[in-house]
Amino acid sequence: MSMSEHYNSEVWTEKYRPKKFNEVVGQEEILKRVKALVNSFNIPHLLFAGPAGTGKSTLALIVVKELFGVSWRDNYLELNASDERGIDVVRQKVKDFARTRALGDVPFKVIFLDEADALTREAQQALRRTMENYTSTCRFILSCNYSSKILDPIQSRTVVFRFQLLEKKDIKRRIDLISEMEGLTISADAFDALYEASEGDCRRAINLLQATASISPNVTPDLINTIVSKARPRDVRVVLDYALSGDFISSKEKLLDIMLKDSISGSDIIKAIQKEIWNLNIDNTLKVKLTEKTGEIEFRLVEGSDEFIQLESLIAGFVLAGEGKILDDGEVRSIGGAKVSGGY
Amino acid sequence: MISENIPWSEKYRPKNFAEIKGQDAAVSKVKLFLHAFPKKKSIIFHGTPGVGKTTLAYATALEKDAEILELNASDFRDKKKISEIIGPAISQKSLFKSNKIILVDEVDGISARRDRGGLSELVGLIEKSAYPIIITANDIWDKKFSILRKKAEIVALKDIDYRTVVSVLQDIAKKEAMIISVDVLTSIAVRTKGDLRAALNDLQMYSKLESIDAFGDMGERNREQTIFQALQYVFKNSKIDQSMIKVYDEVNMSVDQIFLWIEENIPLEYKGEELAKAYDALSMADVFRGRIYRKQHWRFMIYQYFLLGSGIAAAKNGVKGGFTSYKKPSRILKIWLNNQRTAKKKSICQKYSKLCHISLKQAMRDFMLIKIILNNSKIREELKLNDDEITYLDK
Numbered sequence: 161m162s163m164s165e166h167y168n169s170e171v172w173t174e175k176y177r178p179k180k181f182n183e184v185v186g187q188e189e190i191l192k193r194v195k196a197l198v199n200s201f202n203i204p205h206l207l208f209a210g211p212a213g214t215g216k217s218t219l220a221l222i223v224v225k226e227l228f229g230v231s232w233r234d235n236y237l238e239l240n241a242s243d244e245r246g247i248d249v250v251r252q253k254v255k256d257f258a259r260t261r262a263l264g265d266v267p268f269k270v271i272f273l274d275e276a277d278a279l280t281r282e283a284q285q286a287l288r289r290t291m292e293n294y295t296s297t298c299r300f301i302l303s304c305n306y307s308s309k310i311l312d313p314i315q316s317r318t319v320v321f322r323f324q325l326l327e328k329k330d331i332k333r334r335i336d337l338i339s340e341m342e343g344l345t346i347s348a349d350a351f352d353a354l355y356e357a358s359e360g361d362c363r364r365a366i367n368l369l370q371a372t373a374s375i376s377p378n379v380t381p382d383l384i385n386t387i388v389s390k391a392r393p394r395d396v397r398v399v400l401d402y403a404l405s406g407d408f409i410s411s412k413e414k415l416l417d418i419m420l421k422d423s424i425s426g427s428d429i430i431k432a433i434q435k436e437i438w439n440l441n442i443d444n445t446l447k448v449k450l451t452e453k454t455g456e457i458e459f460r461l462v463e464g465s466d467e468f469i470q471l472e473s474l475i476a477g478f479v480l481a482g483e484g485k486i487l488d489d490g491e492v493r494s495i496g497g498a499k500v501s502g503g504y
Numbered sequence: 505m506i507s508e509n510i511p512w513s514e515k516y517r518p519k520n521f522a523e524i525k526g527q528d529a530a531v532s533k534v535k536l537f538l539h540a541f542p543k544k545k546s547i548i549f550h551g552t553p554g555v556g557k558t559t560l561a562y563a564t565a566l567e568k569d570a571e572i573l574e575l576n577a578s579d580f581r582d583k584k585k586i587s588e589i590i591g592p593a594i595s596q597k598s599l600f601k602s603n604k605i606i607l608v609d610e611v612d613g614i615s616a617r618r619d620r621g622g623l624s625e626l627v628g629l630i631e632k633s634a635y636p637i638i639i640t641a642n643d644i645w646d647k648k649f650s651i652l653r654k655k656a657e658i659v660a661l662k663d664i665d666y667r668t669v670v671s672v673l674q675d676i677a678k679k680e681a682m683i684i685s686v687d688v689l690t691s692i693a694v695r696t697k698g699d700l701r702a703a704l705n706d707l708q709m710y711s712k713l714e715s716i717d718a719f720g721d722m723g724e725r726n727r728e729q730t731i732f733q734a735l736q737y738v739f740k741n742s743k744i745d746q747s748m749i750k751v752y753d754e755v756n757m758s759v760d761q762i763f764l765w766i767e768e769n770i771p772l773e774y775k776g777e778e779l780a781k782a783y784d785a786l787s788m789a790d791v792f793r794g795r796i797y798r799k800q801h802w803r804f805m806i807y808q809y810f811l812l813g814s815g816i817a818a819a820k821n822g823v824k825g826g827f828t829s830y831k832k833p834s835r836i837l838k839i840w841l842n843n844q845r846t847a848k849k850k851s852i853c854q855k856y857s858k859l860c861h862i863s864l865k866q867a868m869r870d871f872m873l874i875k876i877i878l879n880n881s882k883i884r885e886e887l888k889l890n891d892d893e894i895t896y897l898d899k
Contacts, residue, residue: 477780
C-alpha cells in the first residue's frame with residue numbers, strides 16, 4: 161500500500177487522507193501554486209476558504225509534511241476556533257508553541273487555525289496582532305467556509321485560496337480507490353446515491369461508505385439510503401404534527417428532546433421548521449401566515465434571551481393553525497410587538 | 505454541643521490528598537507542581553464554587569507540612585497593604601513550621617480598576633517569594649488575569665460528578681447515623697449541580713428536619729407560596745389593572761426563574777387561542793429581557809414585567825375558576841440530566857475529532873454516522889475508548 165509510511169488509522173477519512181500533493185483530487189490550480197510556495201521553503205500566511213470536505217485540512221497537513229519531513233509533528237500546531245474557549249486561550253497556546261525555535265532547516269513553525277470564521281470580530285482583531293507578533297517564527301494557515309467572514313486586515317495579510325466543491329468525477333476517483341483497497345463492490349447506482357447524500361463533501365462521502373461497508377461489502381443504493389436515514393437527525397416534522405393535532409404538551413416535549421439529544425440549536429430548528437411548512441397538509445393561506453409567524457419568531461430569537469420560549473410561542477401558533485385559525489396580524493401585534501422589527 | 509453547629513462542609517472537609525474525591529487529575533497536577541518547585545512559584549486552582557479549591561489548598565499545605573498564610577481579595581485594596589502583610593512573610597521563617605504556603609483566596613474579587621496595583625503587586629510577589637503561592641479563582645480566563653496566568657501553573661477543578669457527590673453524601677449520612685434513601689441523596693446531588701459544599705449544606709439541613717415532606721423544598725417553600733399567589737392572580741383574574749405590573753414584586757425569585765414558572769404553567773390554564781396569546785406575550789417579554797441583558801437598557805424592565813403580568817393575564821377570554829396546582833419548572837433539570845447522559849457522547853467525540861482533524865462541534869453533529877463507524881473494535885482501540893464509552897456506544 162502506497163500510504164503505509166508509518167502508522168495507519170482504521171478510520172478511512174484518515175487512512176485514505178492524501179499525504180502527498182499528487183494524491184489530492186481536484187483543486188488543480190490551488191495545488192500548483194501551493195506546491196510552488198512550499199518548494200521555495202518559505203510560505204506566507206495562507207487562508208484556505210471553501211465548503212466542508214474539499215481538502216483544506218488535508219492540504220495544510222501536506223504543506224507541513226513537505227516542509228518539515230519526519231519532524232512535522234514538532235513544528236505544527238492545529239487549533240479549532242470553534243472549540244477553543246475564547247481568543248485568550250488561542251493566544252496562550254500560540255505563545256507556548258511559538259516560544260521554542262523551529263527544528264530543522266525551515267526557520268518557522270506552522271499553526272493551522274481551522275474554522276477561523278467562528279471567531280468574533282474582536283477575536284479576529286486580537287488574532288491579527290498575534291499573527292504580527294510571531295511573524296518571524298510562525299506562519300499561520302487559516303481555514304474558513306466563507307472568506308467574507310474574515311476581517312479585511314487579516315485577508316490582506318494572507319494569500320487567499322478559494323476551494324471549490326469537488327466534482328462528481330473527483331469524488332468517484334477517491335471512492336473507487338478506497339473500494340478497491342477495501343475489497344468492496346459498488347455499483348454505479350450506489351455511487352450516485354452516495355454522491356447525492358454527500359452533497360459534494362468528500363469527508364461525508366467516505367464516512368457514508370465506511371458506515372455502509374460495516375454492514376456489507378456489497379454496497380447497494382438501498383443500503384446507502386438505509387444508513388443515510390439512520391444518520392439523519394430526528395425530524396422536526398413530528399413536533400409540528402403534534403402541534404397541528406392540538407397536542408401542545410407532546411409537541412413541546414418532543415421539541416426539547418430533539419434539541420437536547422441531537423445537540424441542535426434553536427436557530428437550526430427554526431430553519432428546519434420554515435422548510436417543513438410547505439410540506440404540511442394545511443390550507444395554503446395558513447402556510448403563508450405560519451411562515452410569516454416563523455419569520456417573526458426567528459427575529460425574536462435573535463433579539464431575545466431564551467430560544468426555547470420563542471420556539472414554544474411558535475408551536476402555540478401551530479396549535480391554532482391546526483384548529484383552522486391563527487391570530488391575524490392585528491391581534492398578534494396588539495400584544496406589544498408592534499415595533500418589534502423596528503428595534504434595530 | 506458546639507460541634508453540632510459546625511457546618512458539615514467544614515467538619516468533613518478532606519484533610520489530605522487521599523481524602524479528596526472527584527478531583528484526581530487536579531491532585532496529580534499539584535503533586536507535579538510541588539515536585540518541580542520553584543520552577544514555577546505559583547499555582548492557580550480554578551473552578552465553580554464548592555468543587556474544592558480551598559480544600560485542595562489546605563491539603564497541599566499538609567502535604568508539604570507547611571503553615572498557611574491566607575489572604576482574601578479584600579486585602580488587595582492597595583499596594584501598600586499587601587506588601588505590609590506579605591512582604592515580611594515571604595522572607596521570615598515560620599514560628600512553628602519550617603515551610604510556608606501563601607494562599608490568595610477568591611482572586612476574582614480583585615477589580616482591575618478599583619484595586620489598581622493589587623494585581624501587579626501580586627505578580628511582583630510571586631517573583632520574589634521563596635514559598636509557593638496558591639491562588640484560587642472562579643474564572644481565571646478573565647482578561648484582567650492575563651499576566652497572572654503567565655506566572656502560574658493553572659489547574660482546573662471540574663464540577664464534581666453527581667455520582668461522586670452521592671457517594672460522599674452516603675458516607676457522611678452513615679457517620680451521622682442518618683437514615684436517608686439513595687433517591688433523596690441523588691436529588692440533592694442533582695439539584696446542587698456539582699457543588700459539593702451546597703450538597704453538604706442541604707444534607708445537614710435535612711438532618712434537622714422531622715419529615716421528608718418538609719424537606720421537599722427547604723427554604724424554597726416560602727418562595728413557592730409567593731409565586732403560586734402571583735400566578736393565580738395573573739391566570740385567574742378577569743380584570744386587568746395597573747397593580748398587575750407589581751404582581752411579581754412580592755415574589756422572592758430572580759426574573760429568570762419567574763419566566764420558567766410562567767412558561768411551565770401556561771398550558772395548565774390556557775388552551776388554543778389563549779395559549780397562543782399567552783406565549784406571544786411571554787415571547788415578547790423575553791425579547792425585552794434580551795435587550796436588557798445585551799444593552800443594559802434597564803428602562804425595558806417596565807415592558808418585561810408588564811408583559812409577564814398584564815400581557816399573560818389579557819390572553820384569557822373570561823374568568824377562570826377553580827384551583828390549579830401549579831408545577832415547578834422542569835426544563836432546567838431536564839437539560840442538566842441530558843448533559844450528564846451525553847457526557848460520554850462528548851468524550852467520544854472529543855477523541856474522534858482529534859484523530860480526524862475536525863471540530864468537536866462537527867463531530868457532535870455527525871455523531872449518528874460516526875457511531876456506526878465506531879462499531880469496529882480496531883477503531884475503538886485506536887481511539888482508546890474506555891469501558892464506559894464503549895457501553896454508551898453499544899447501548
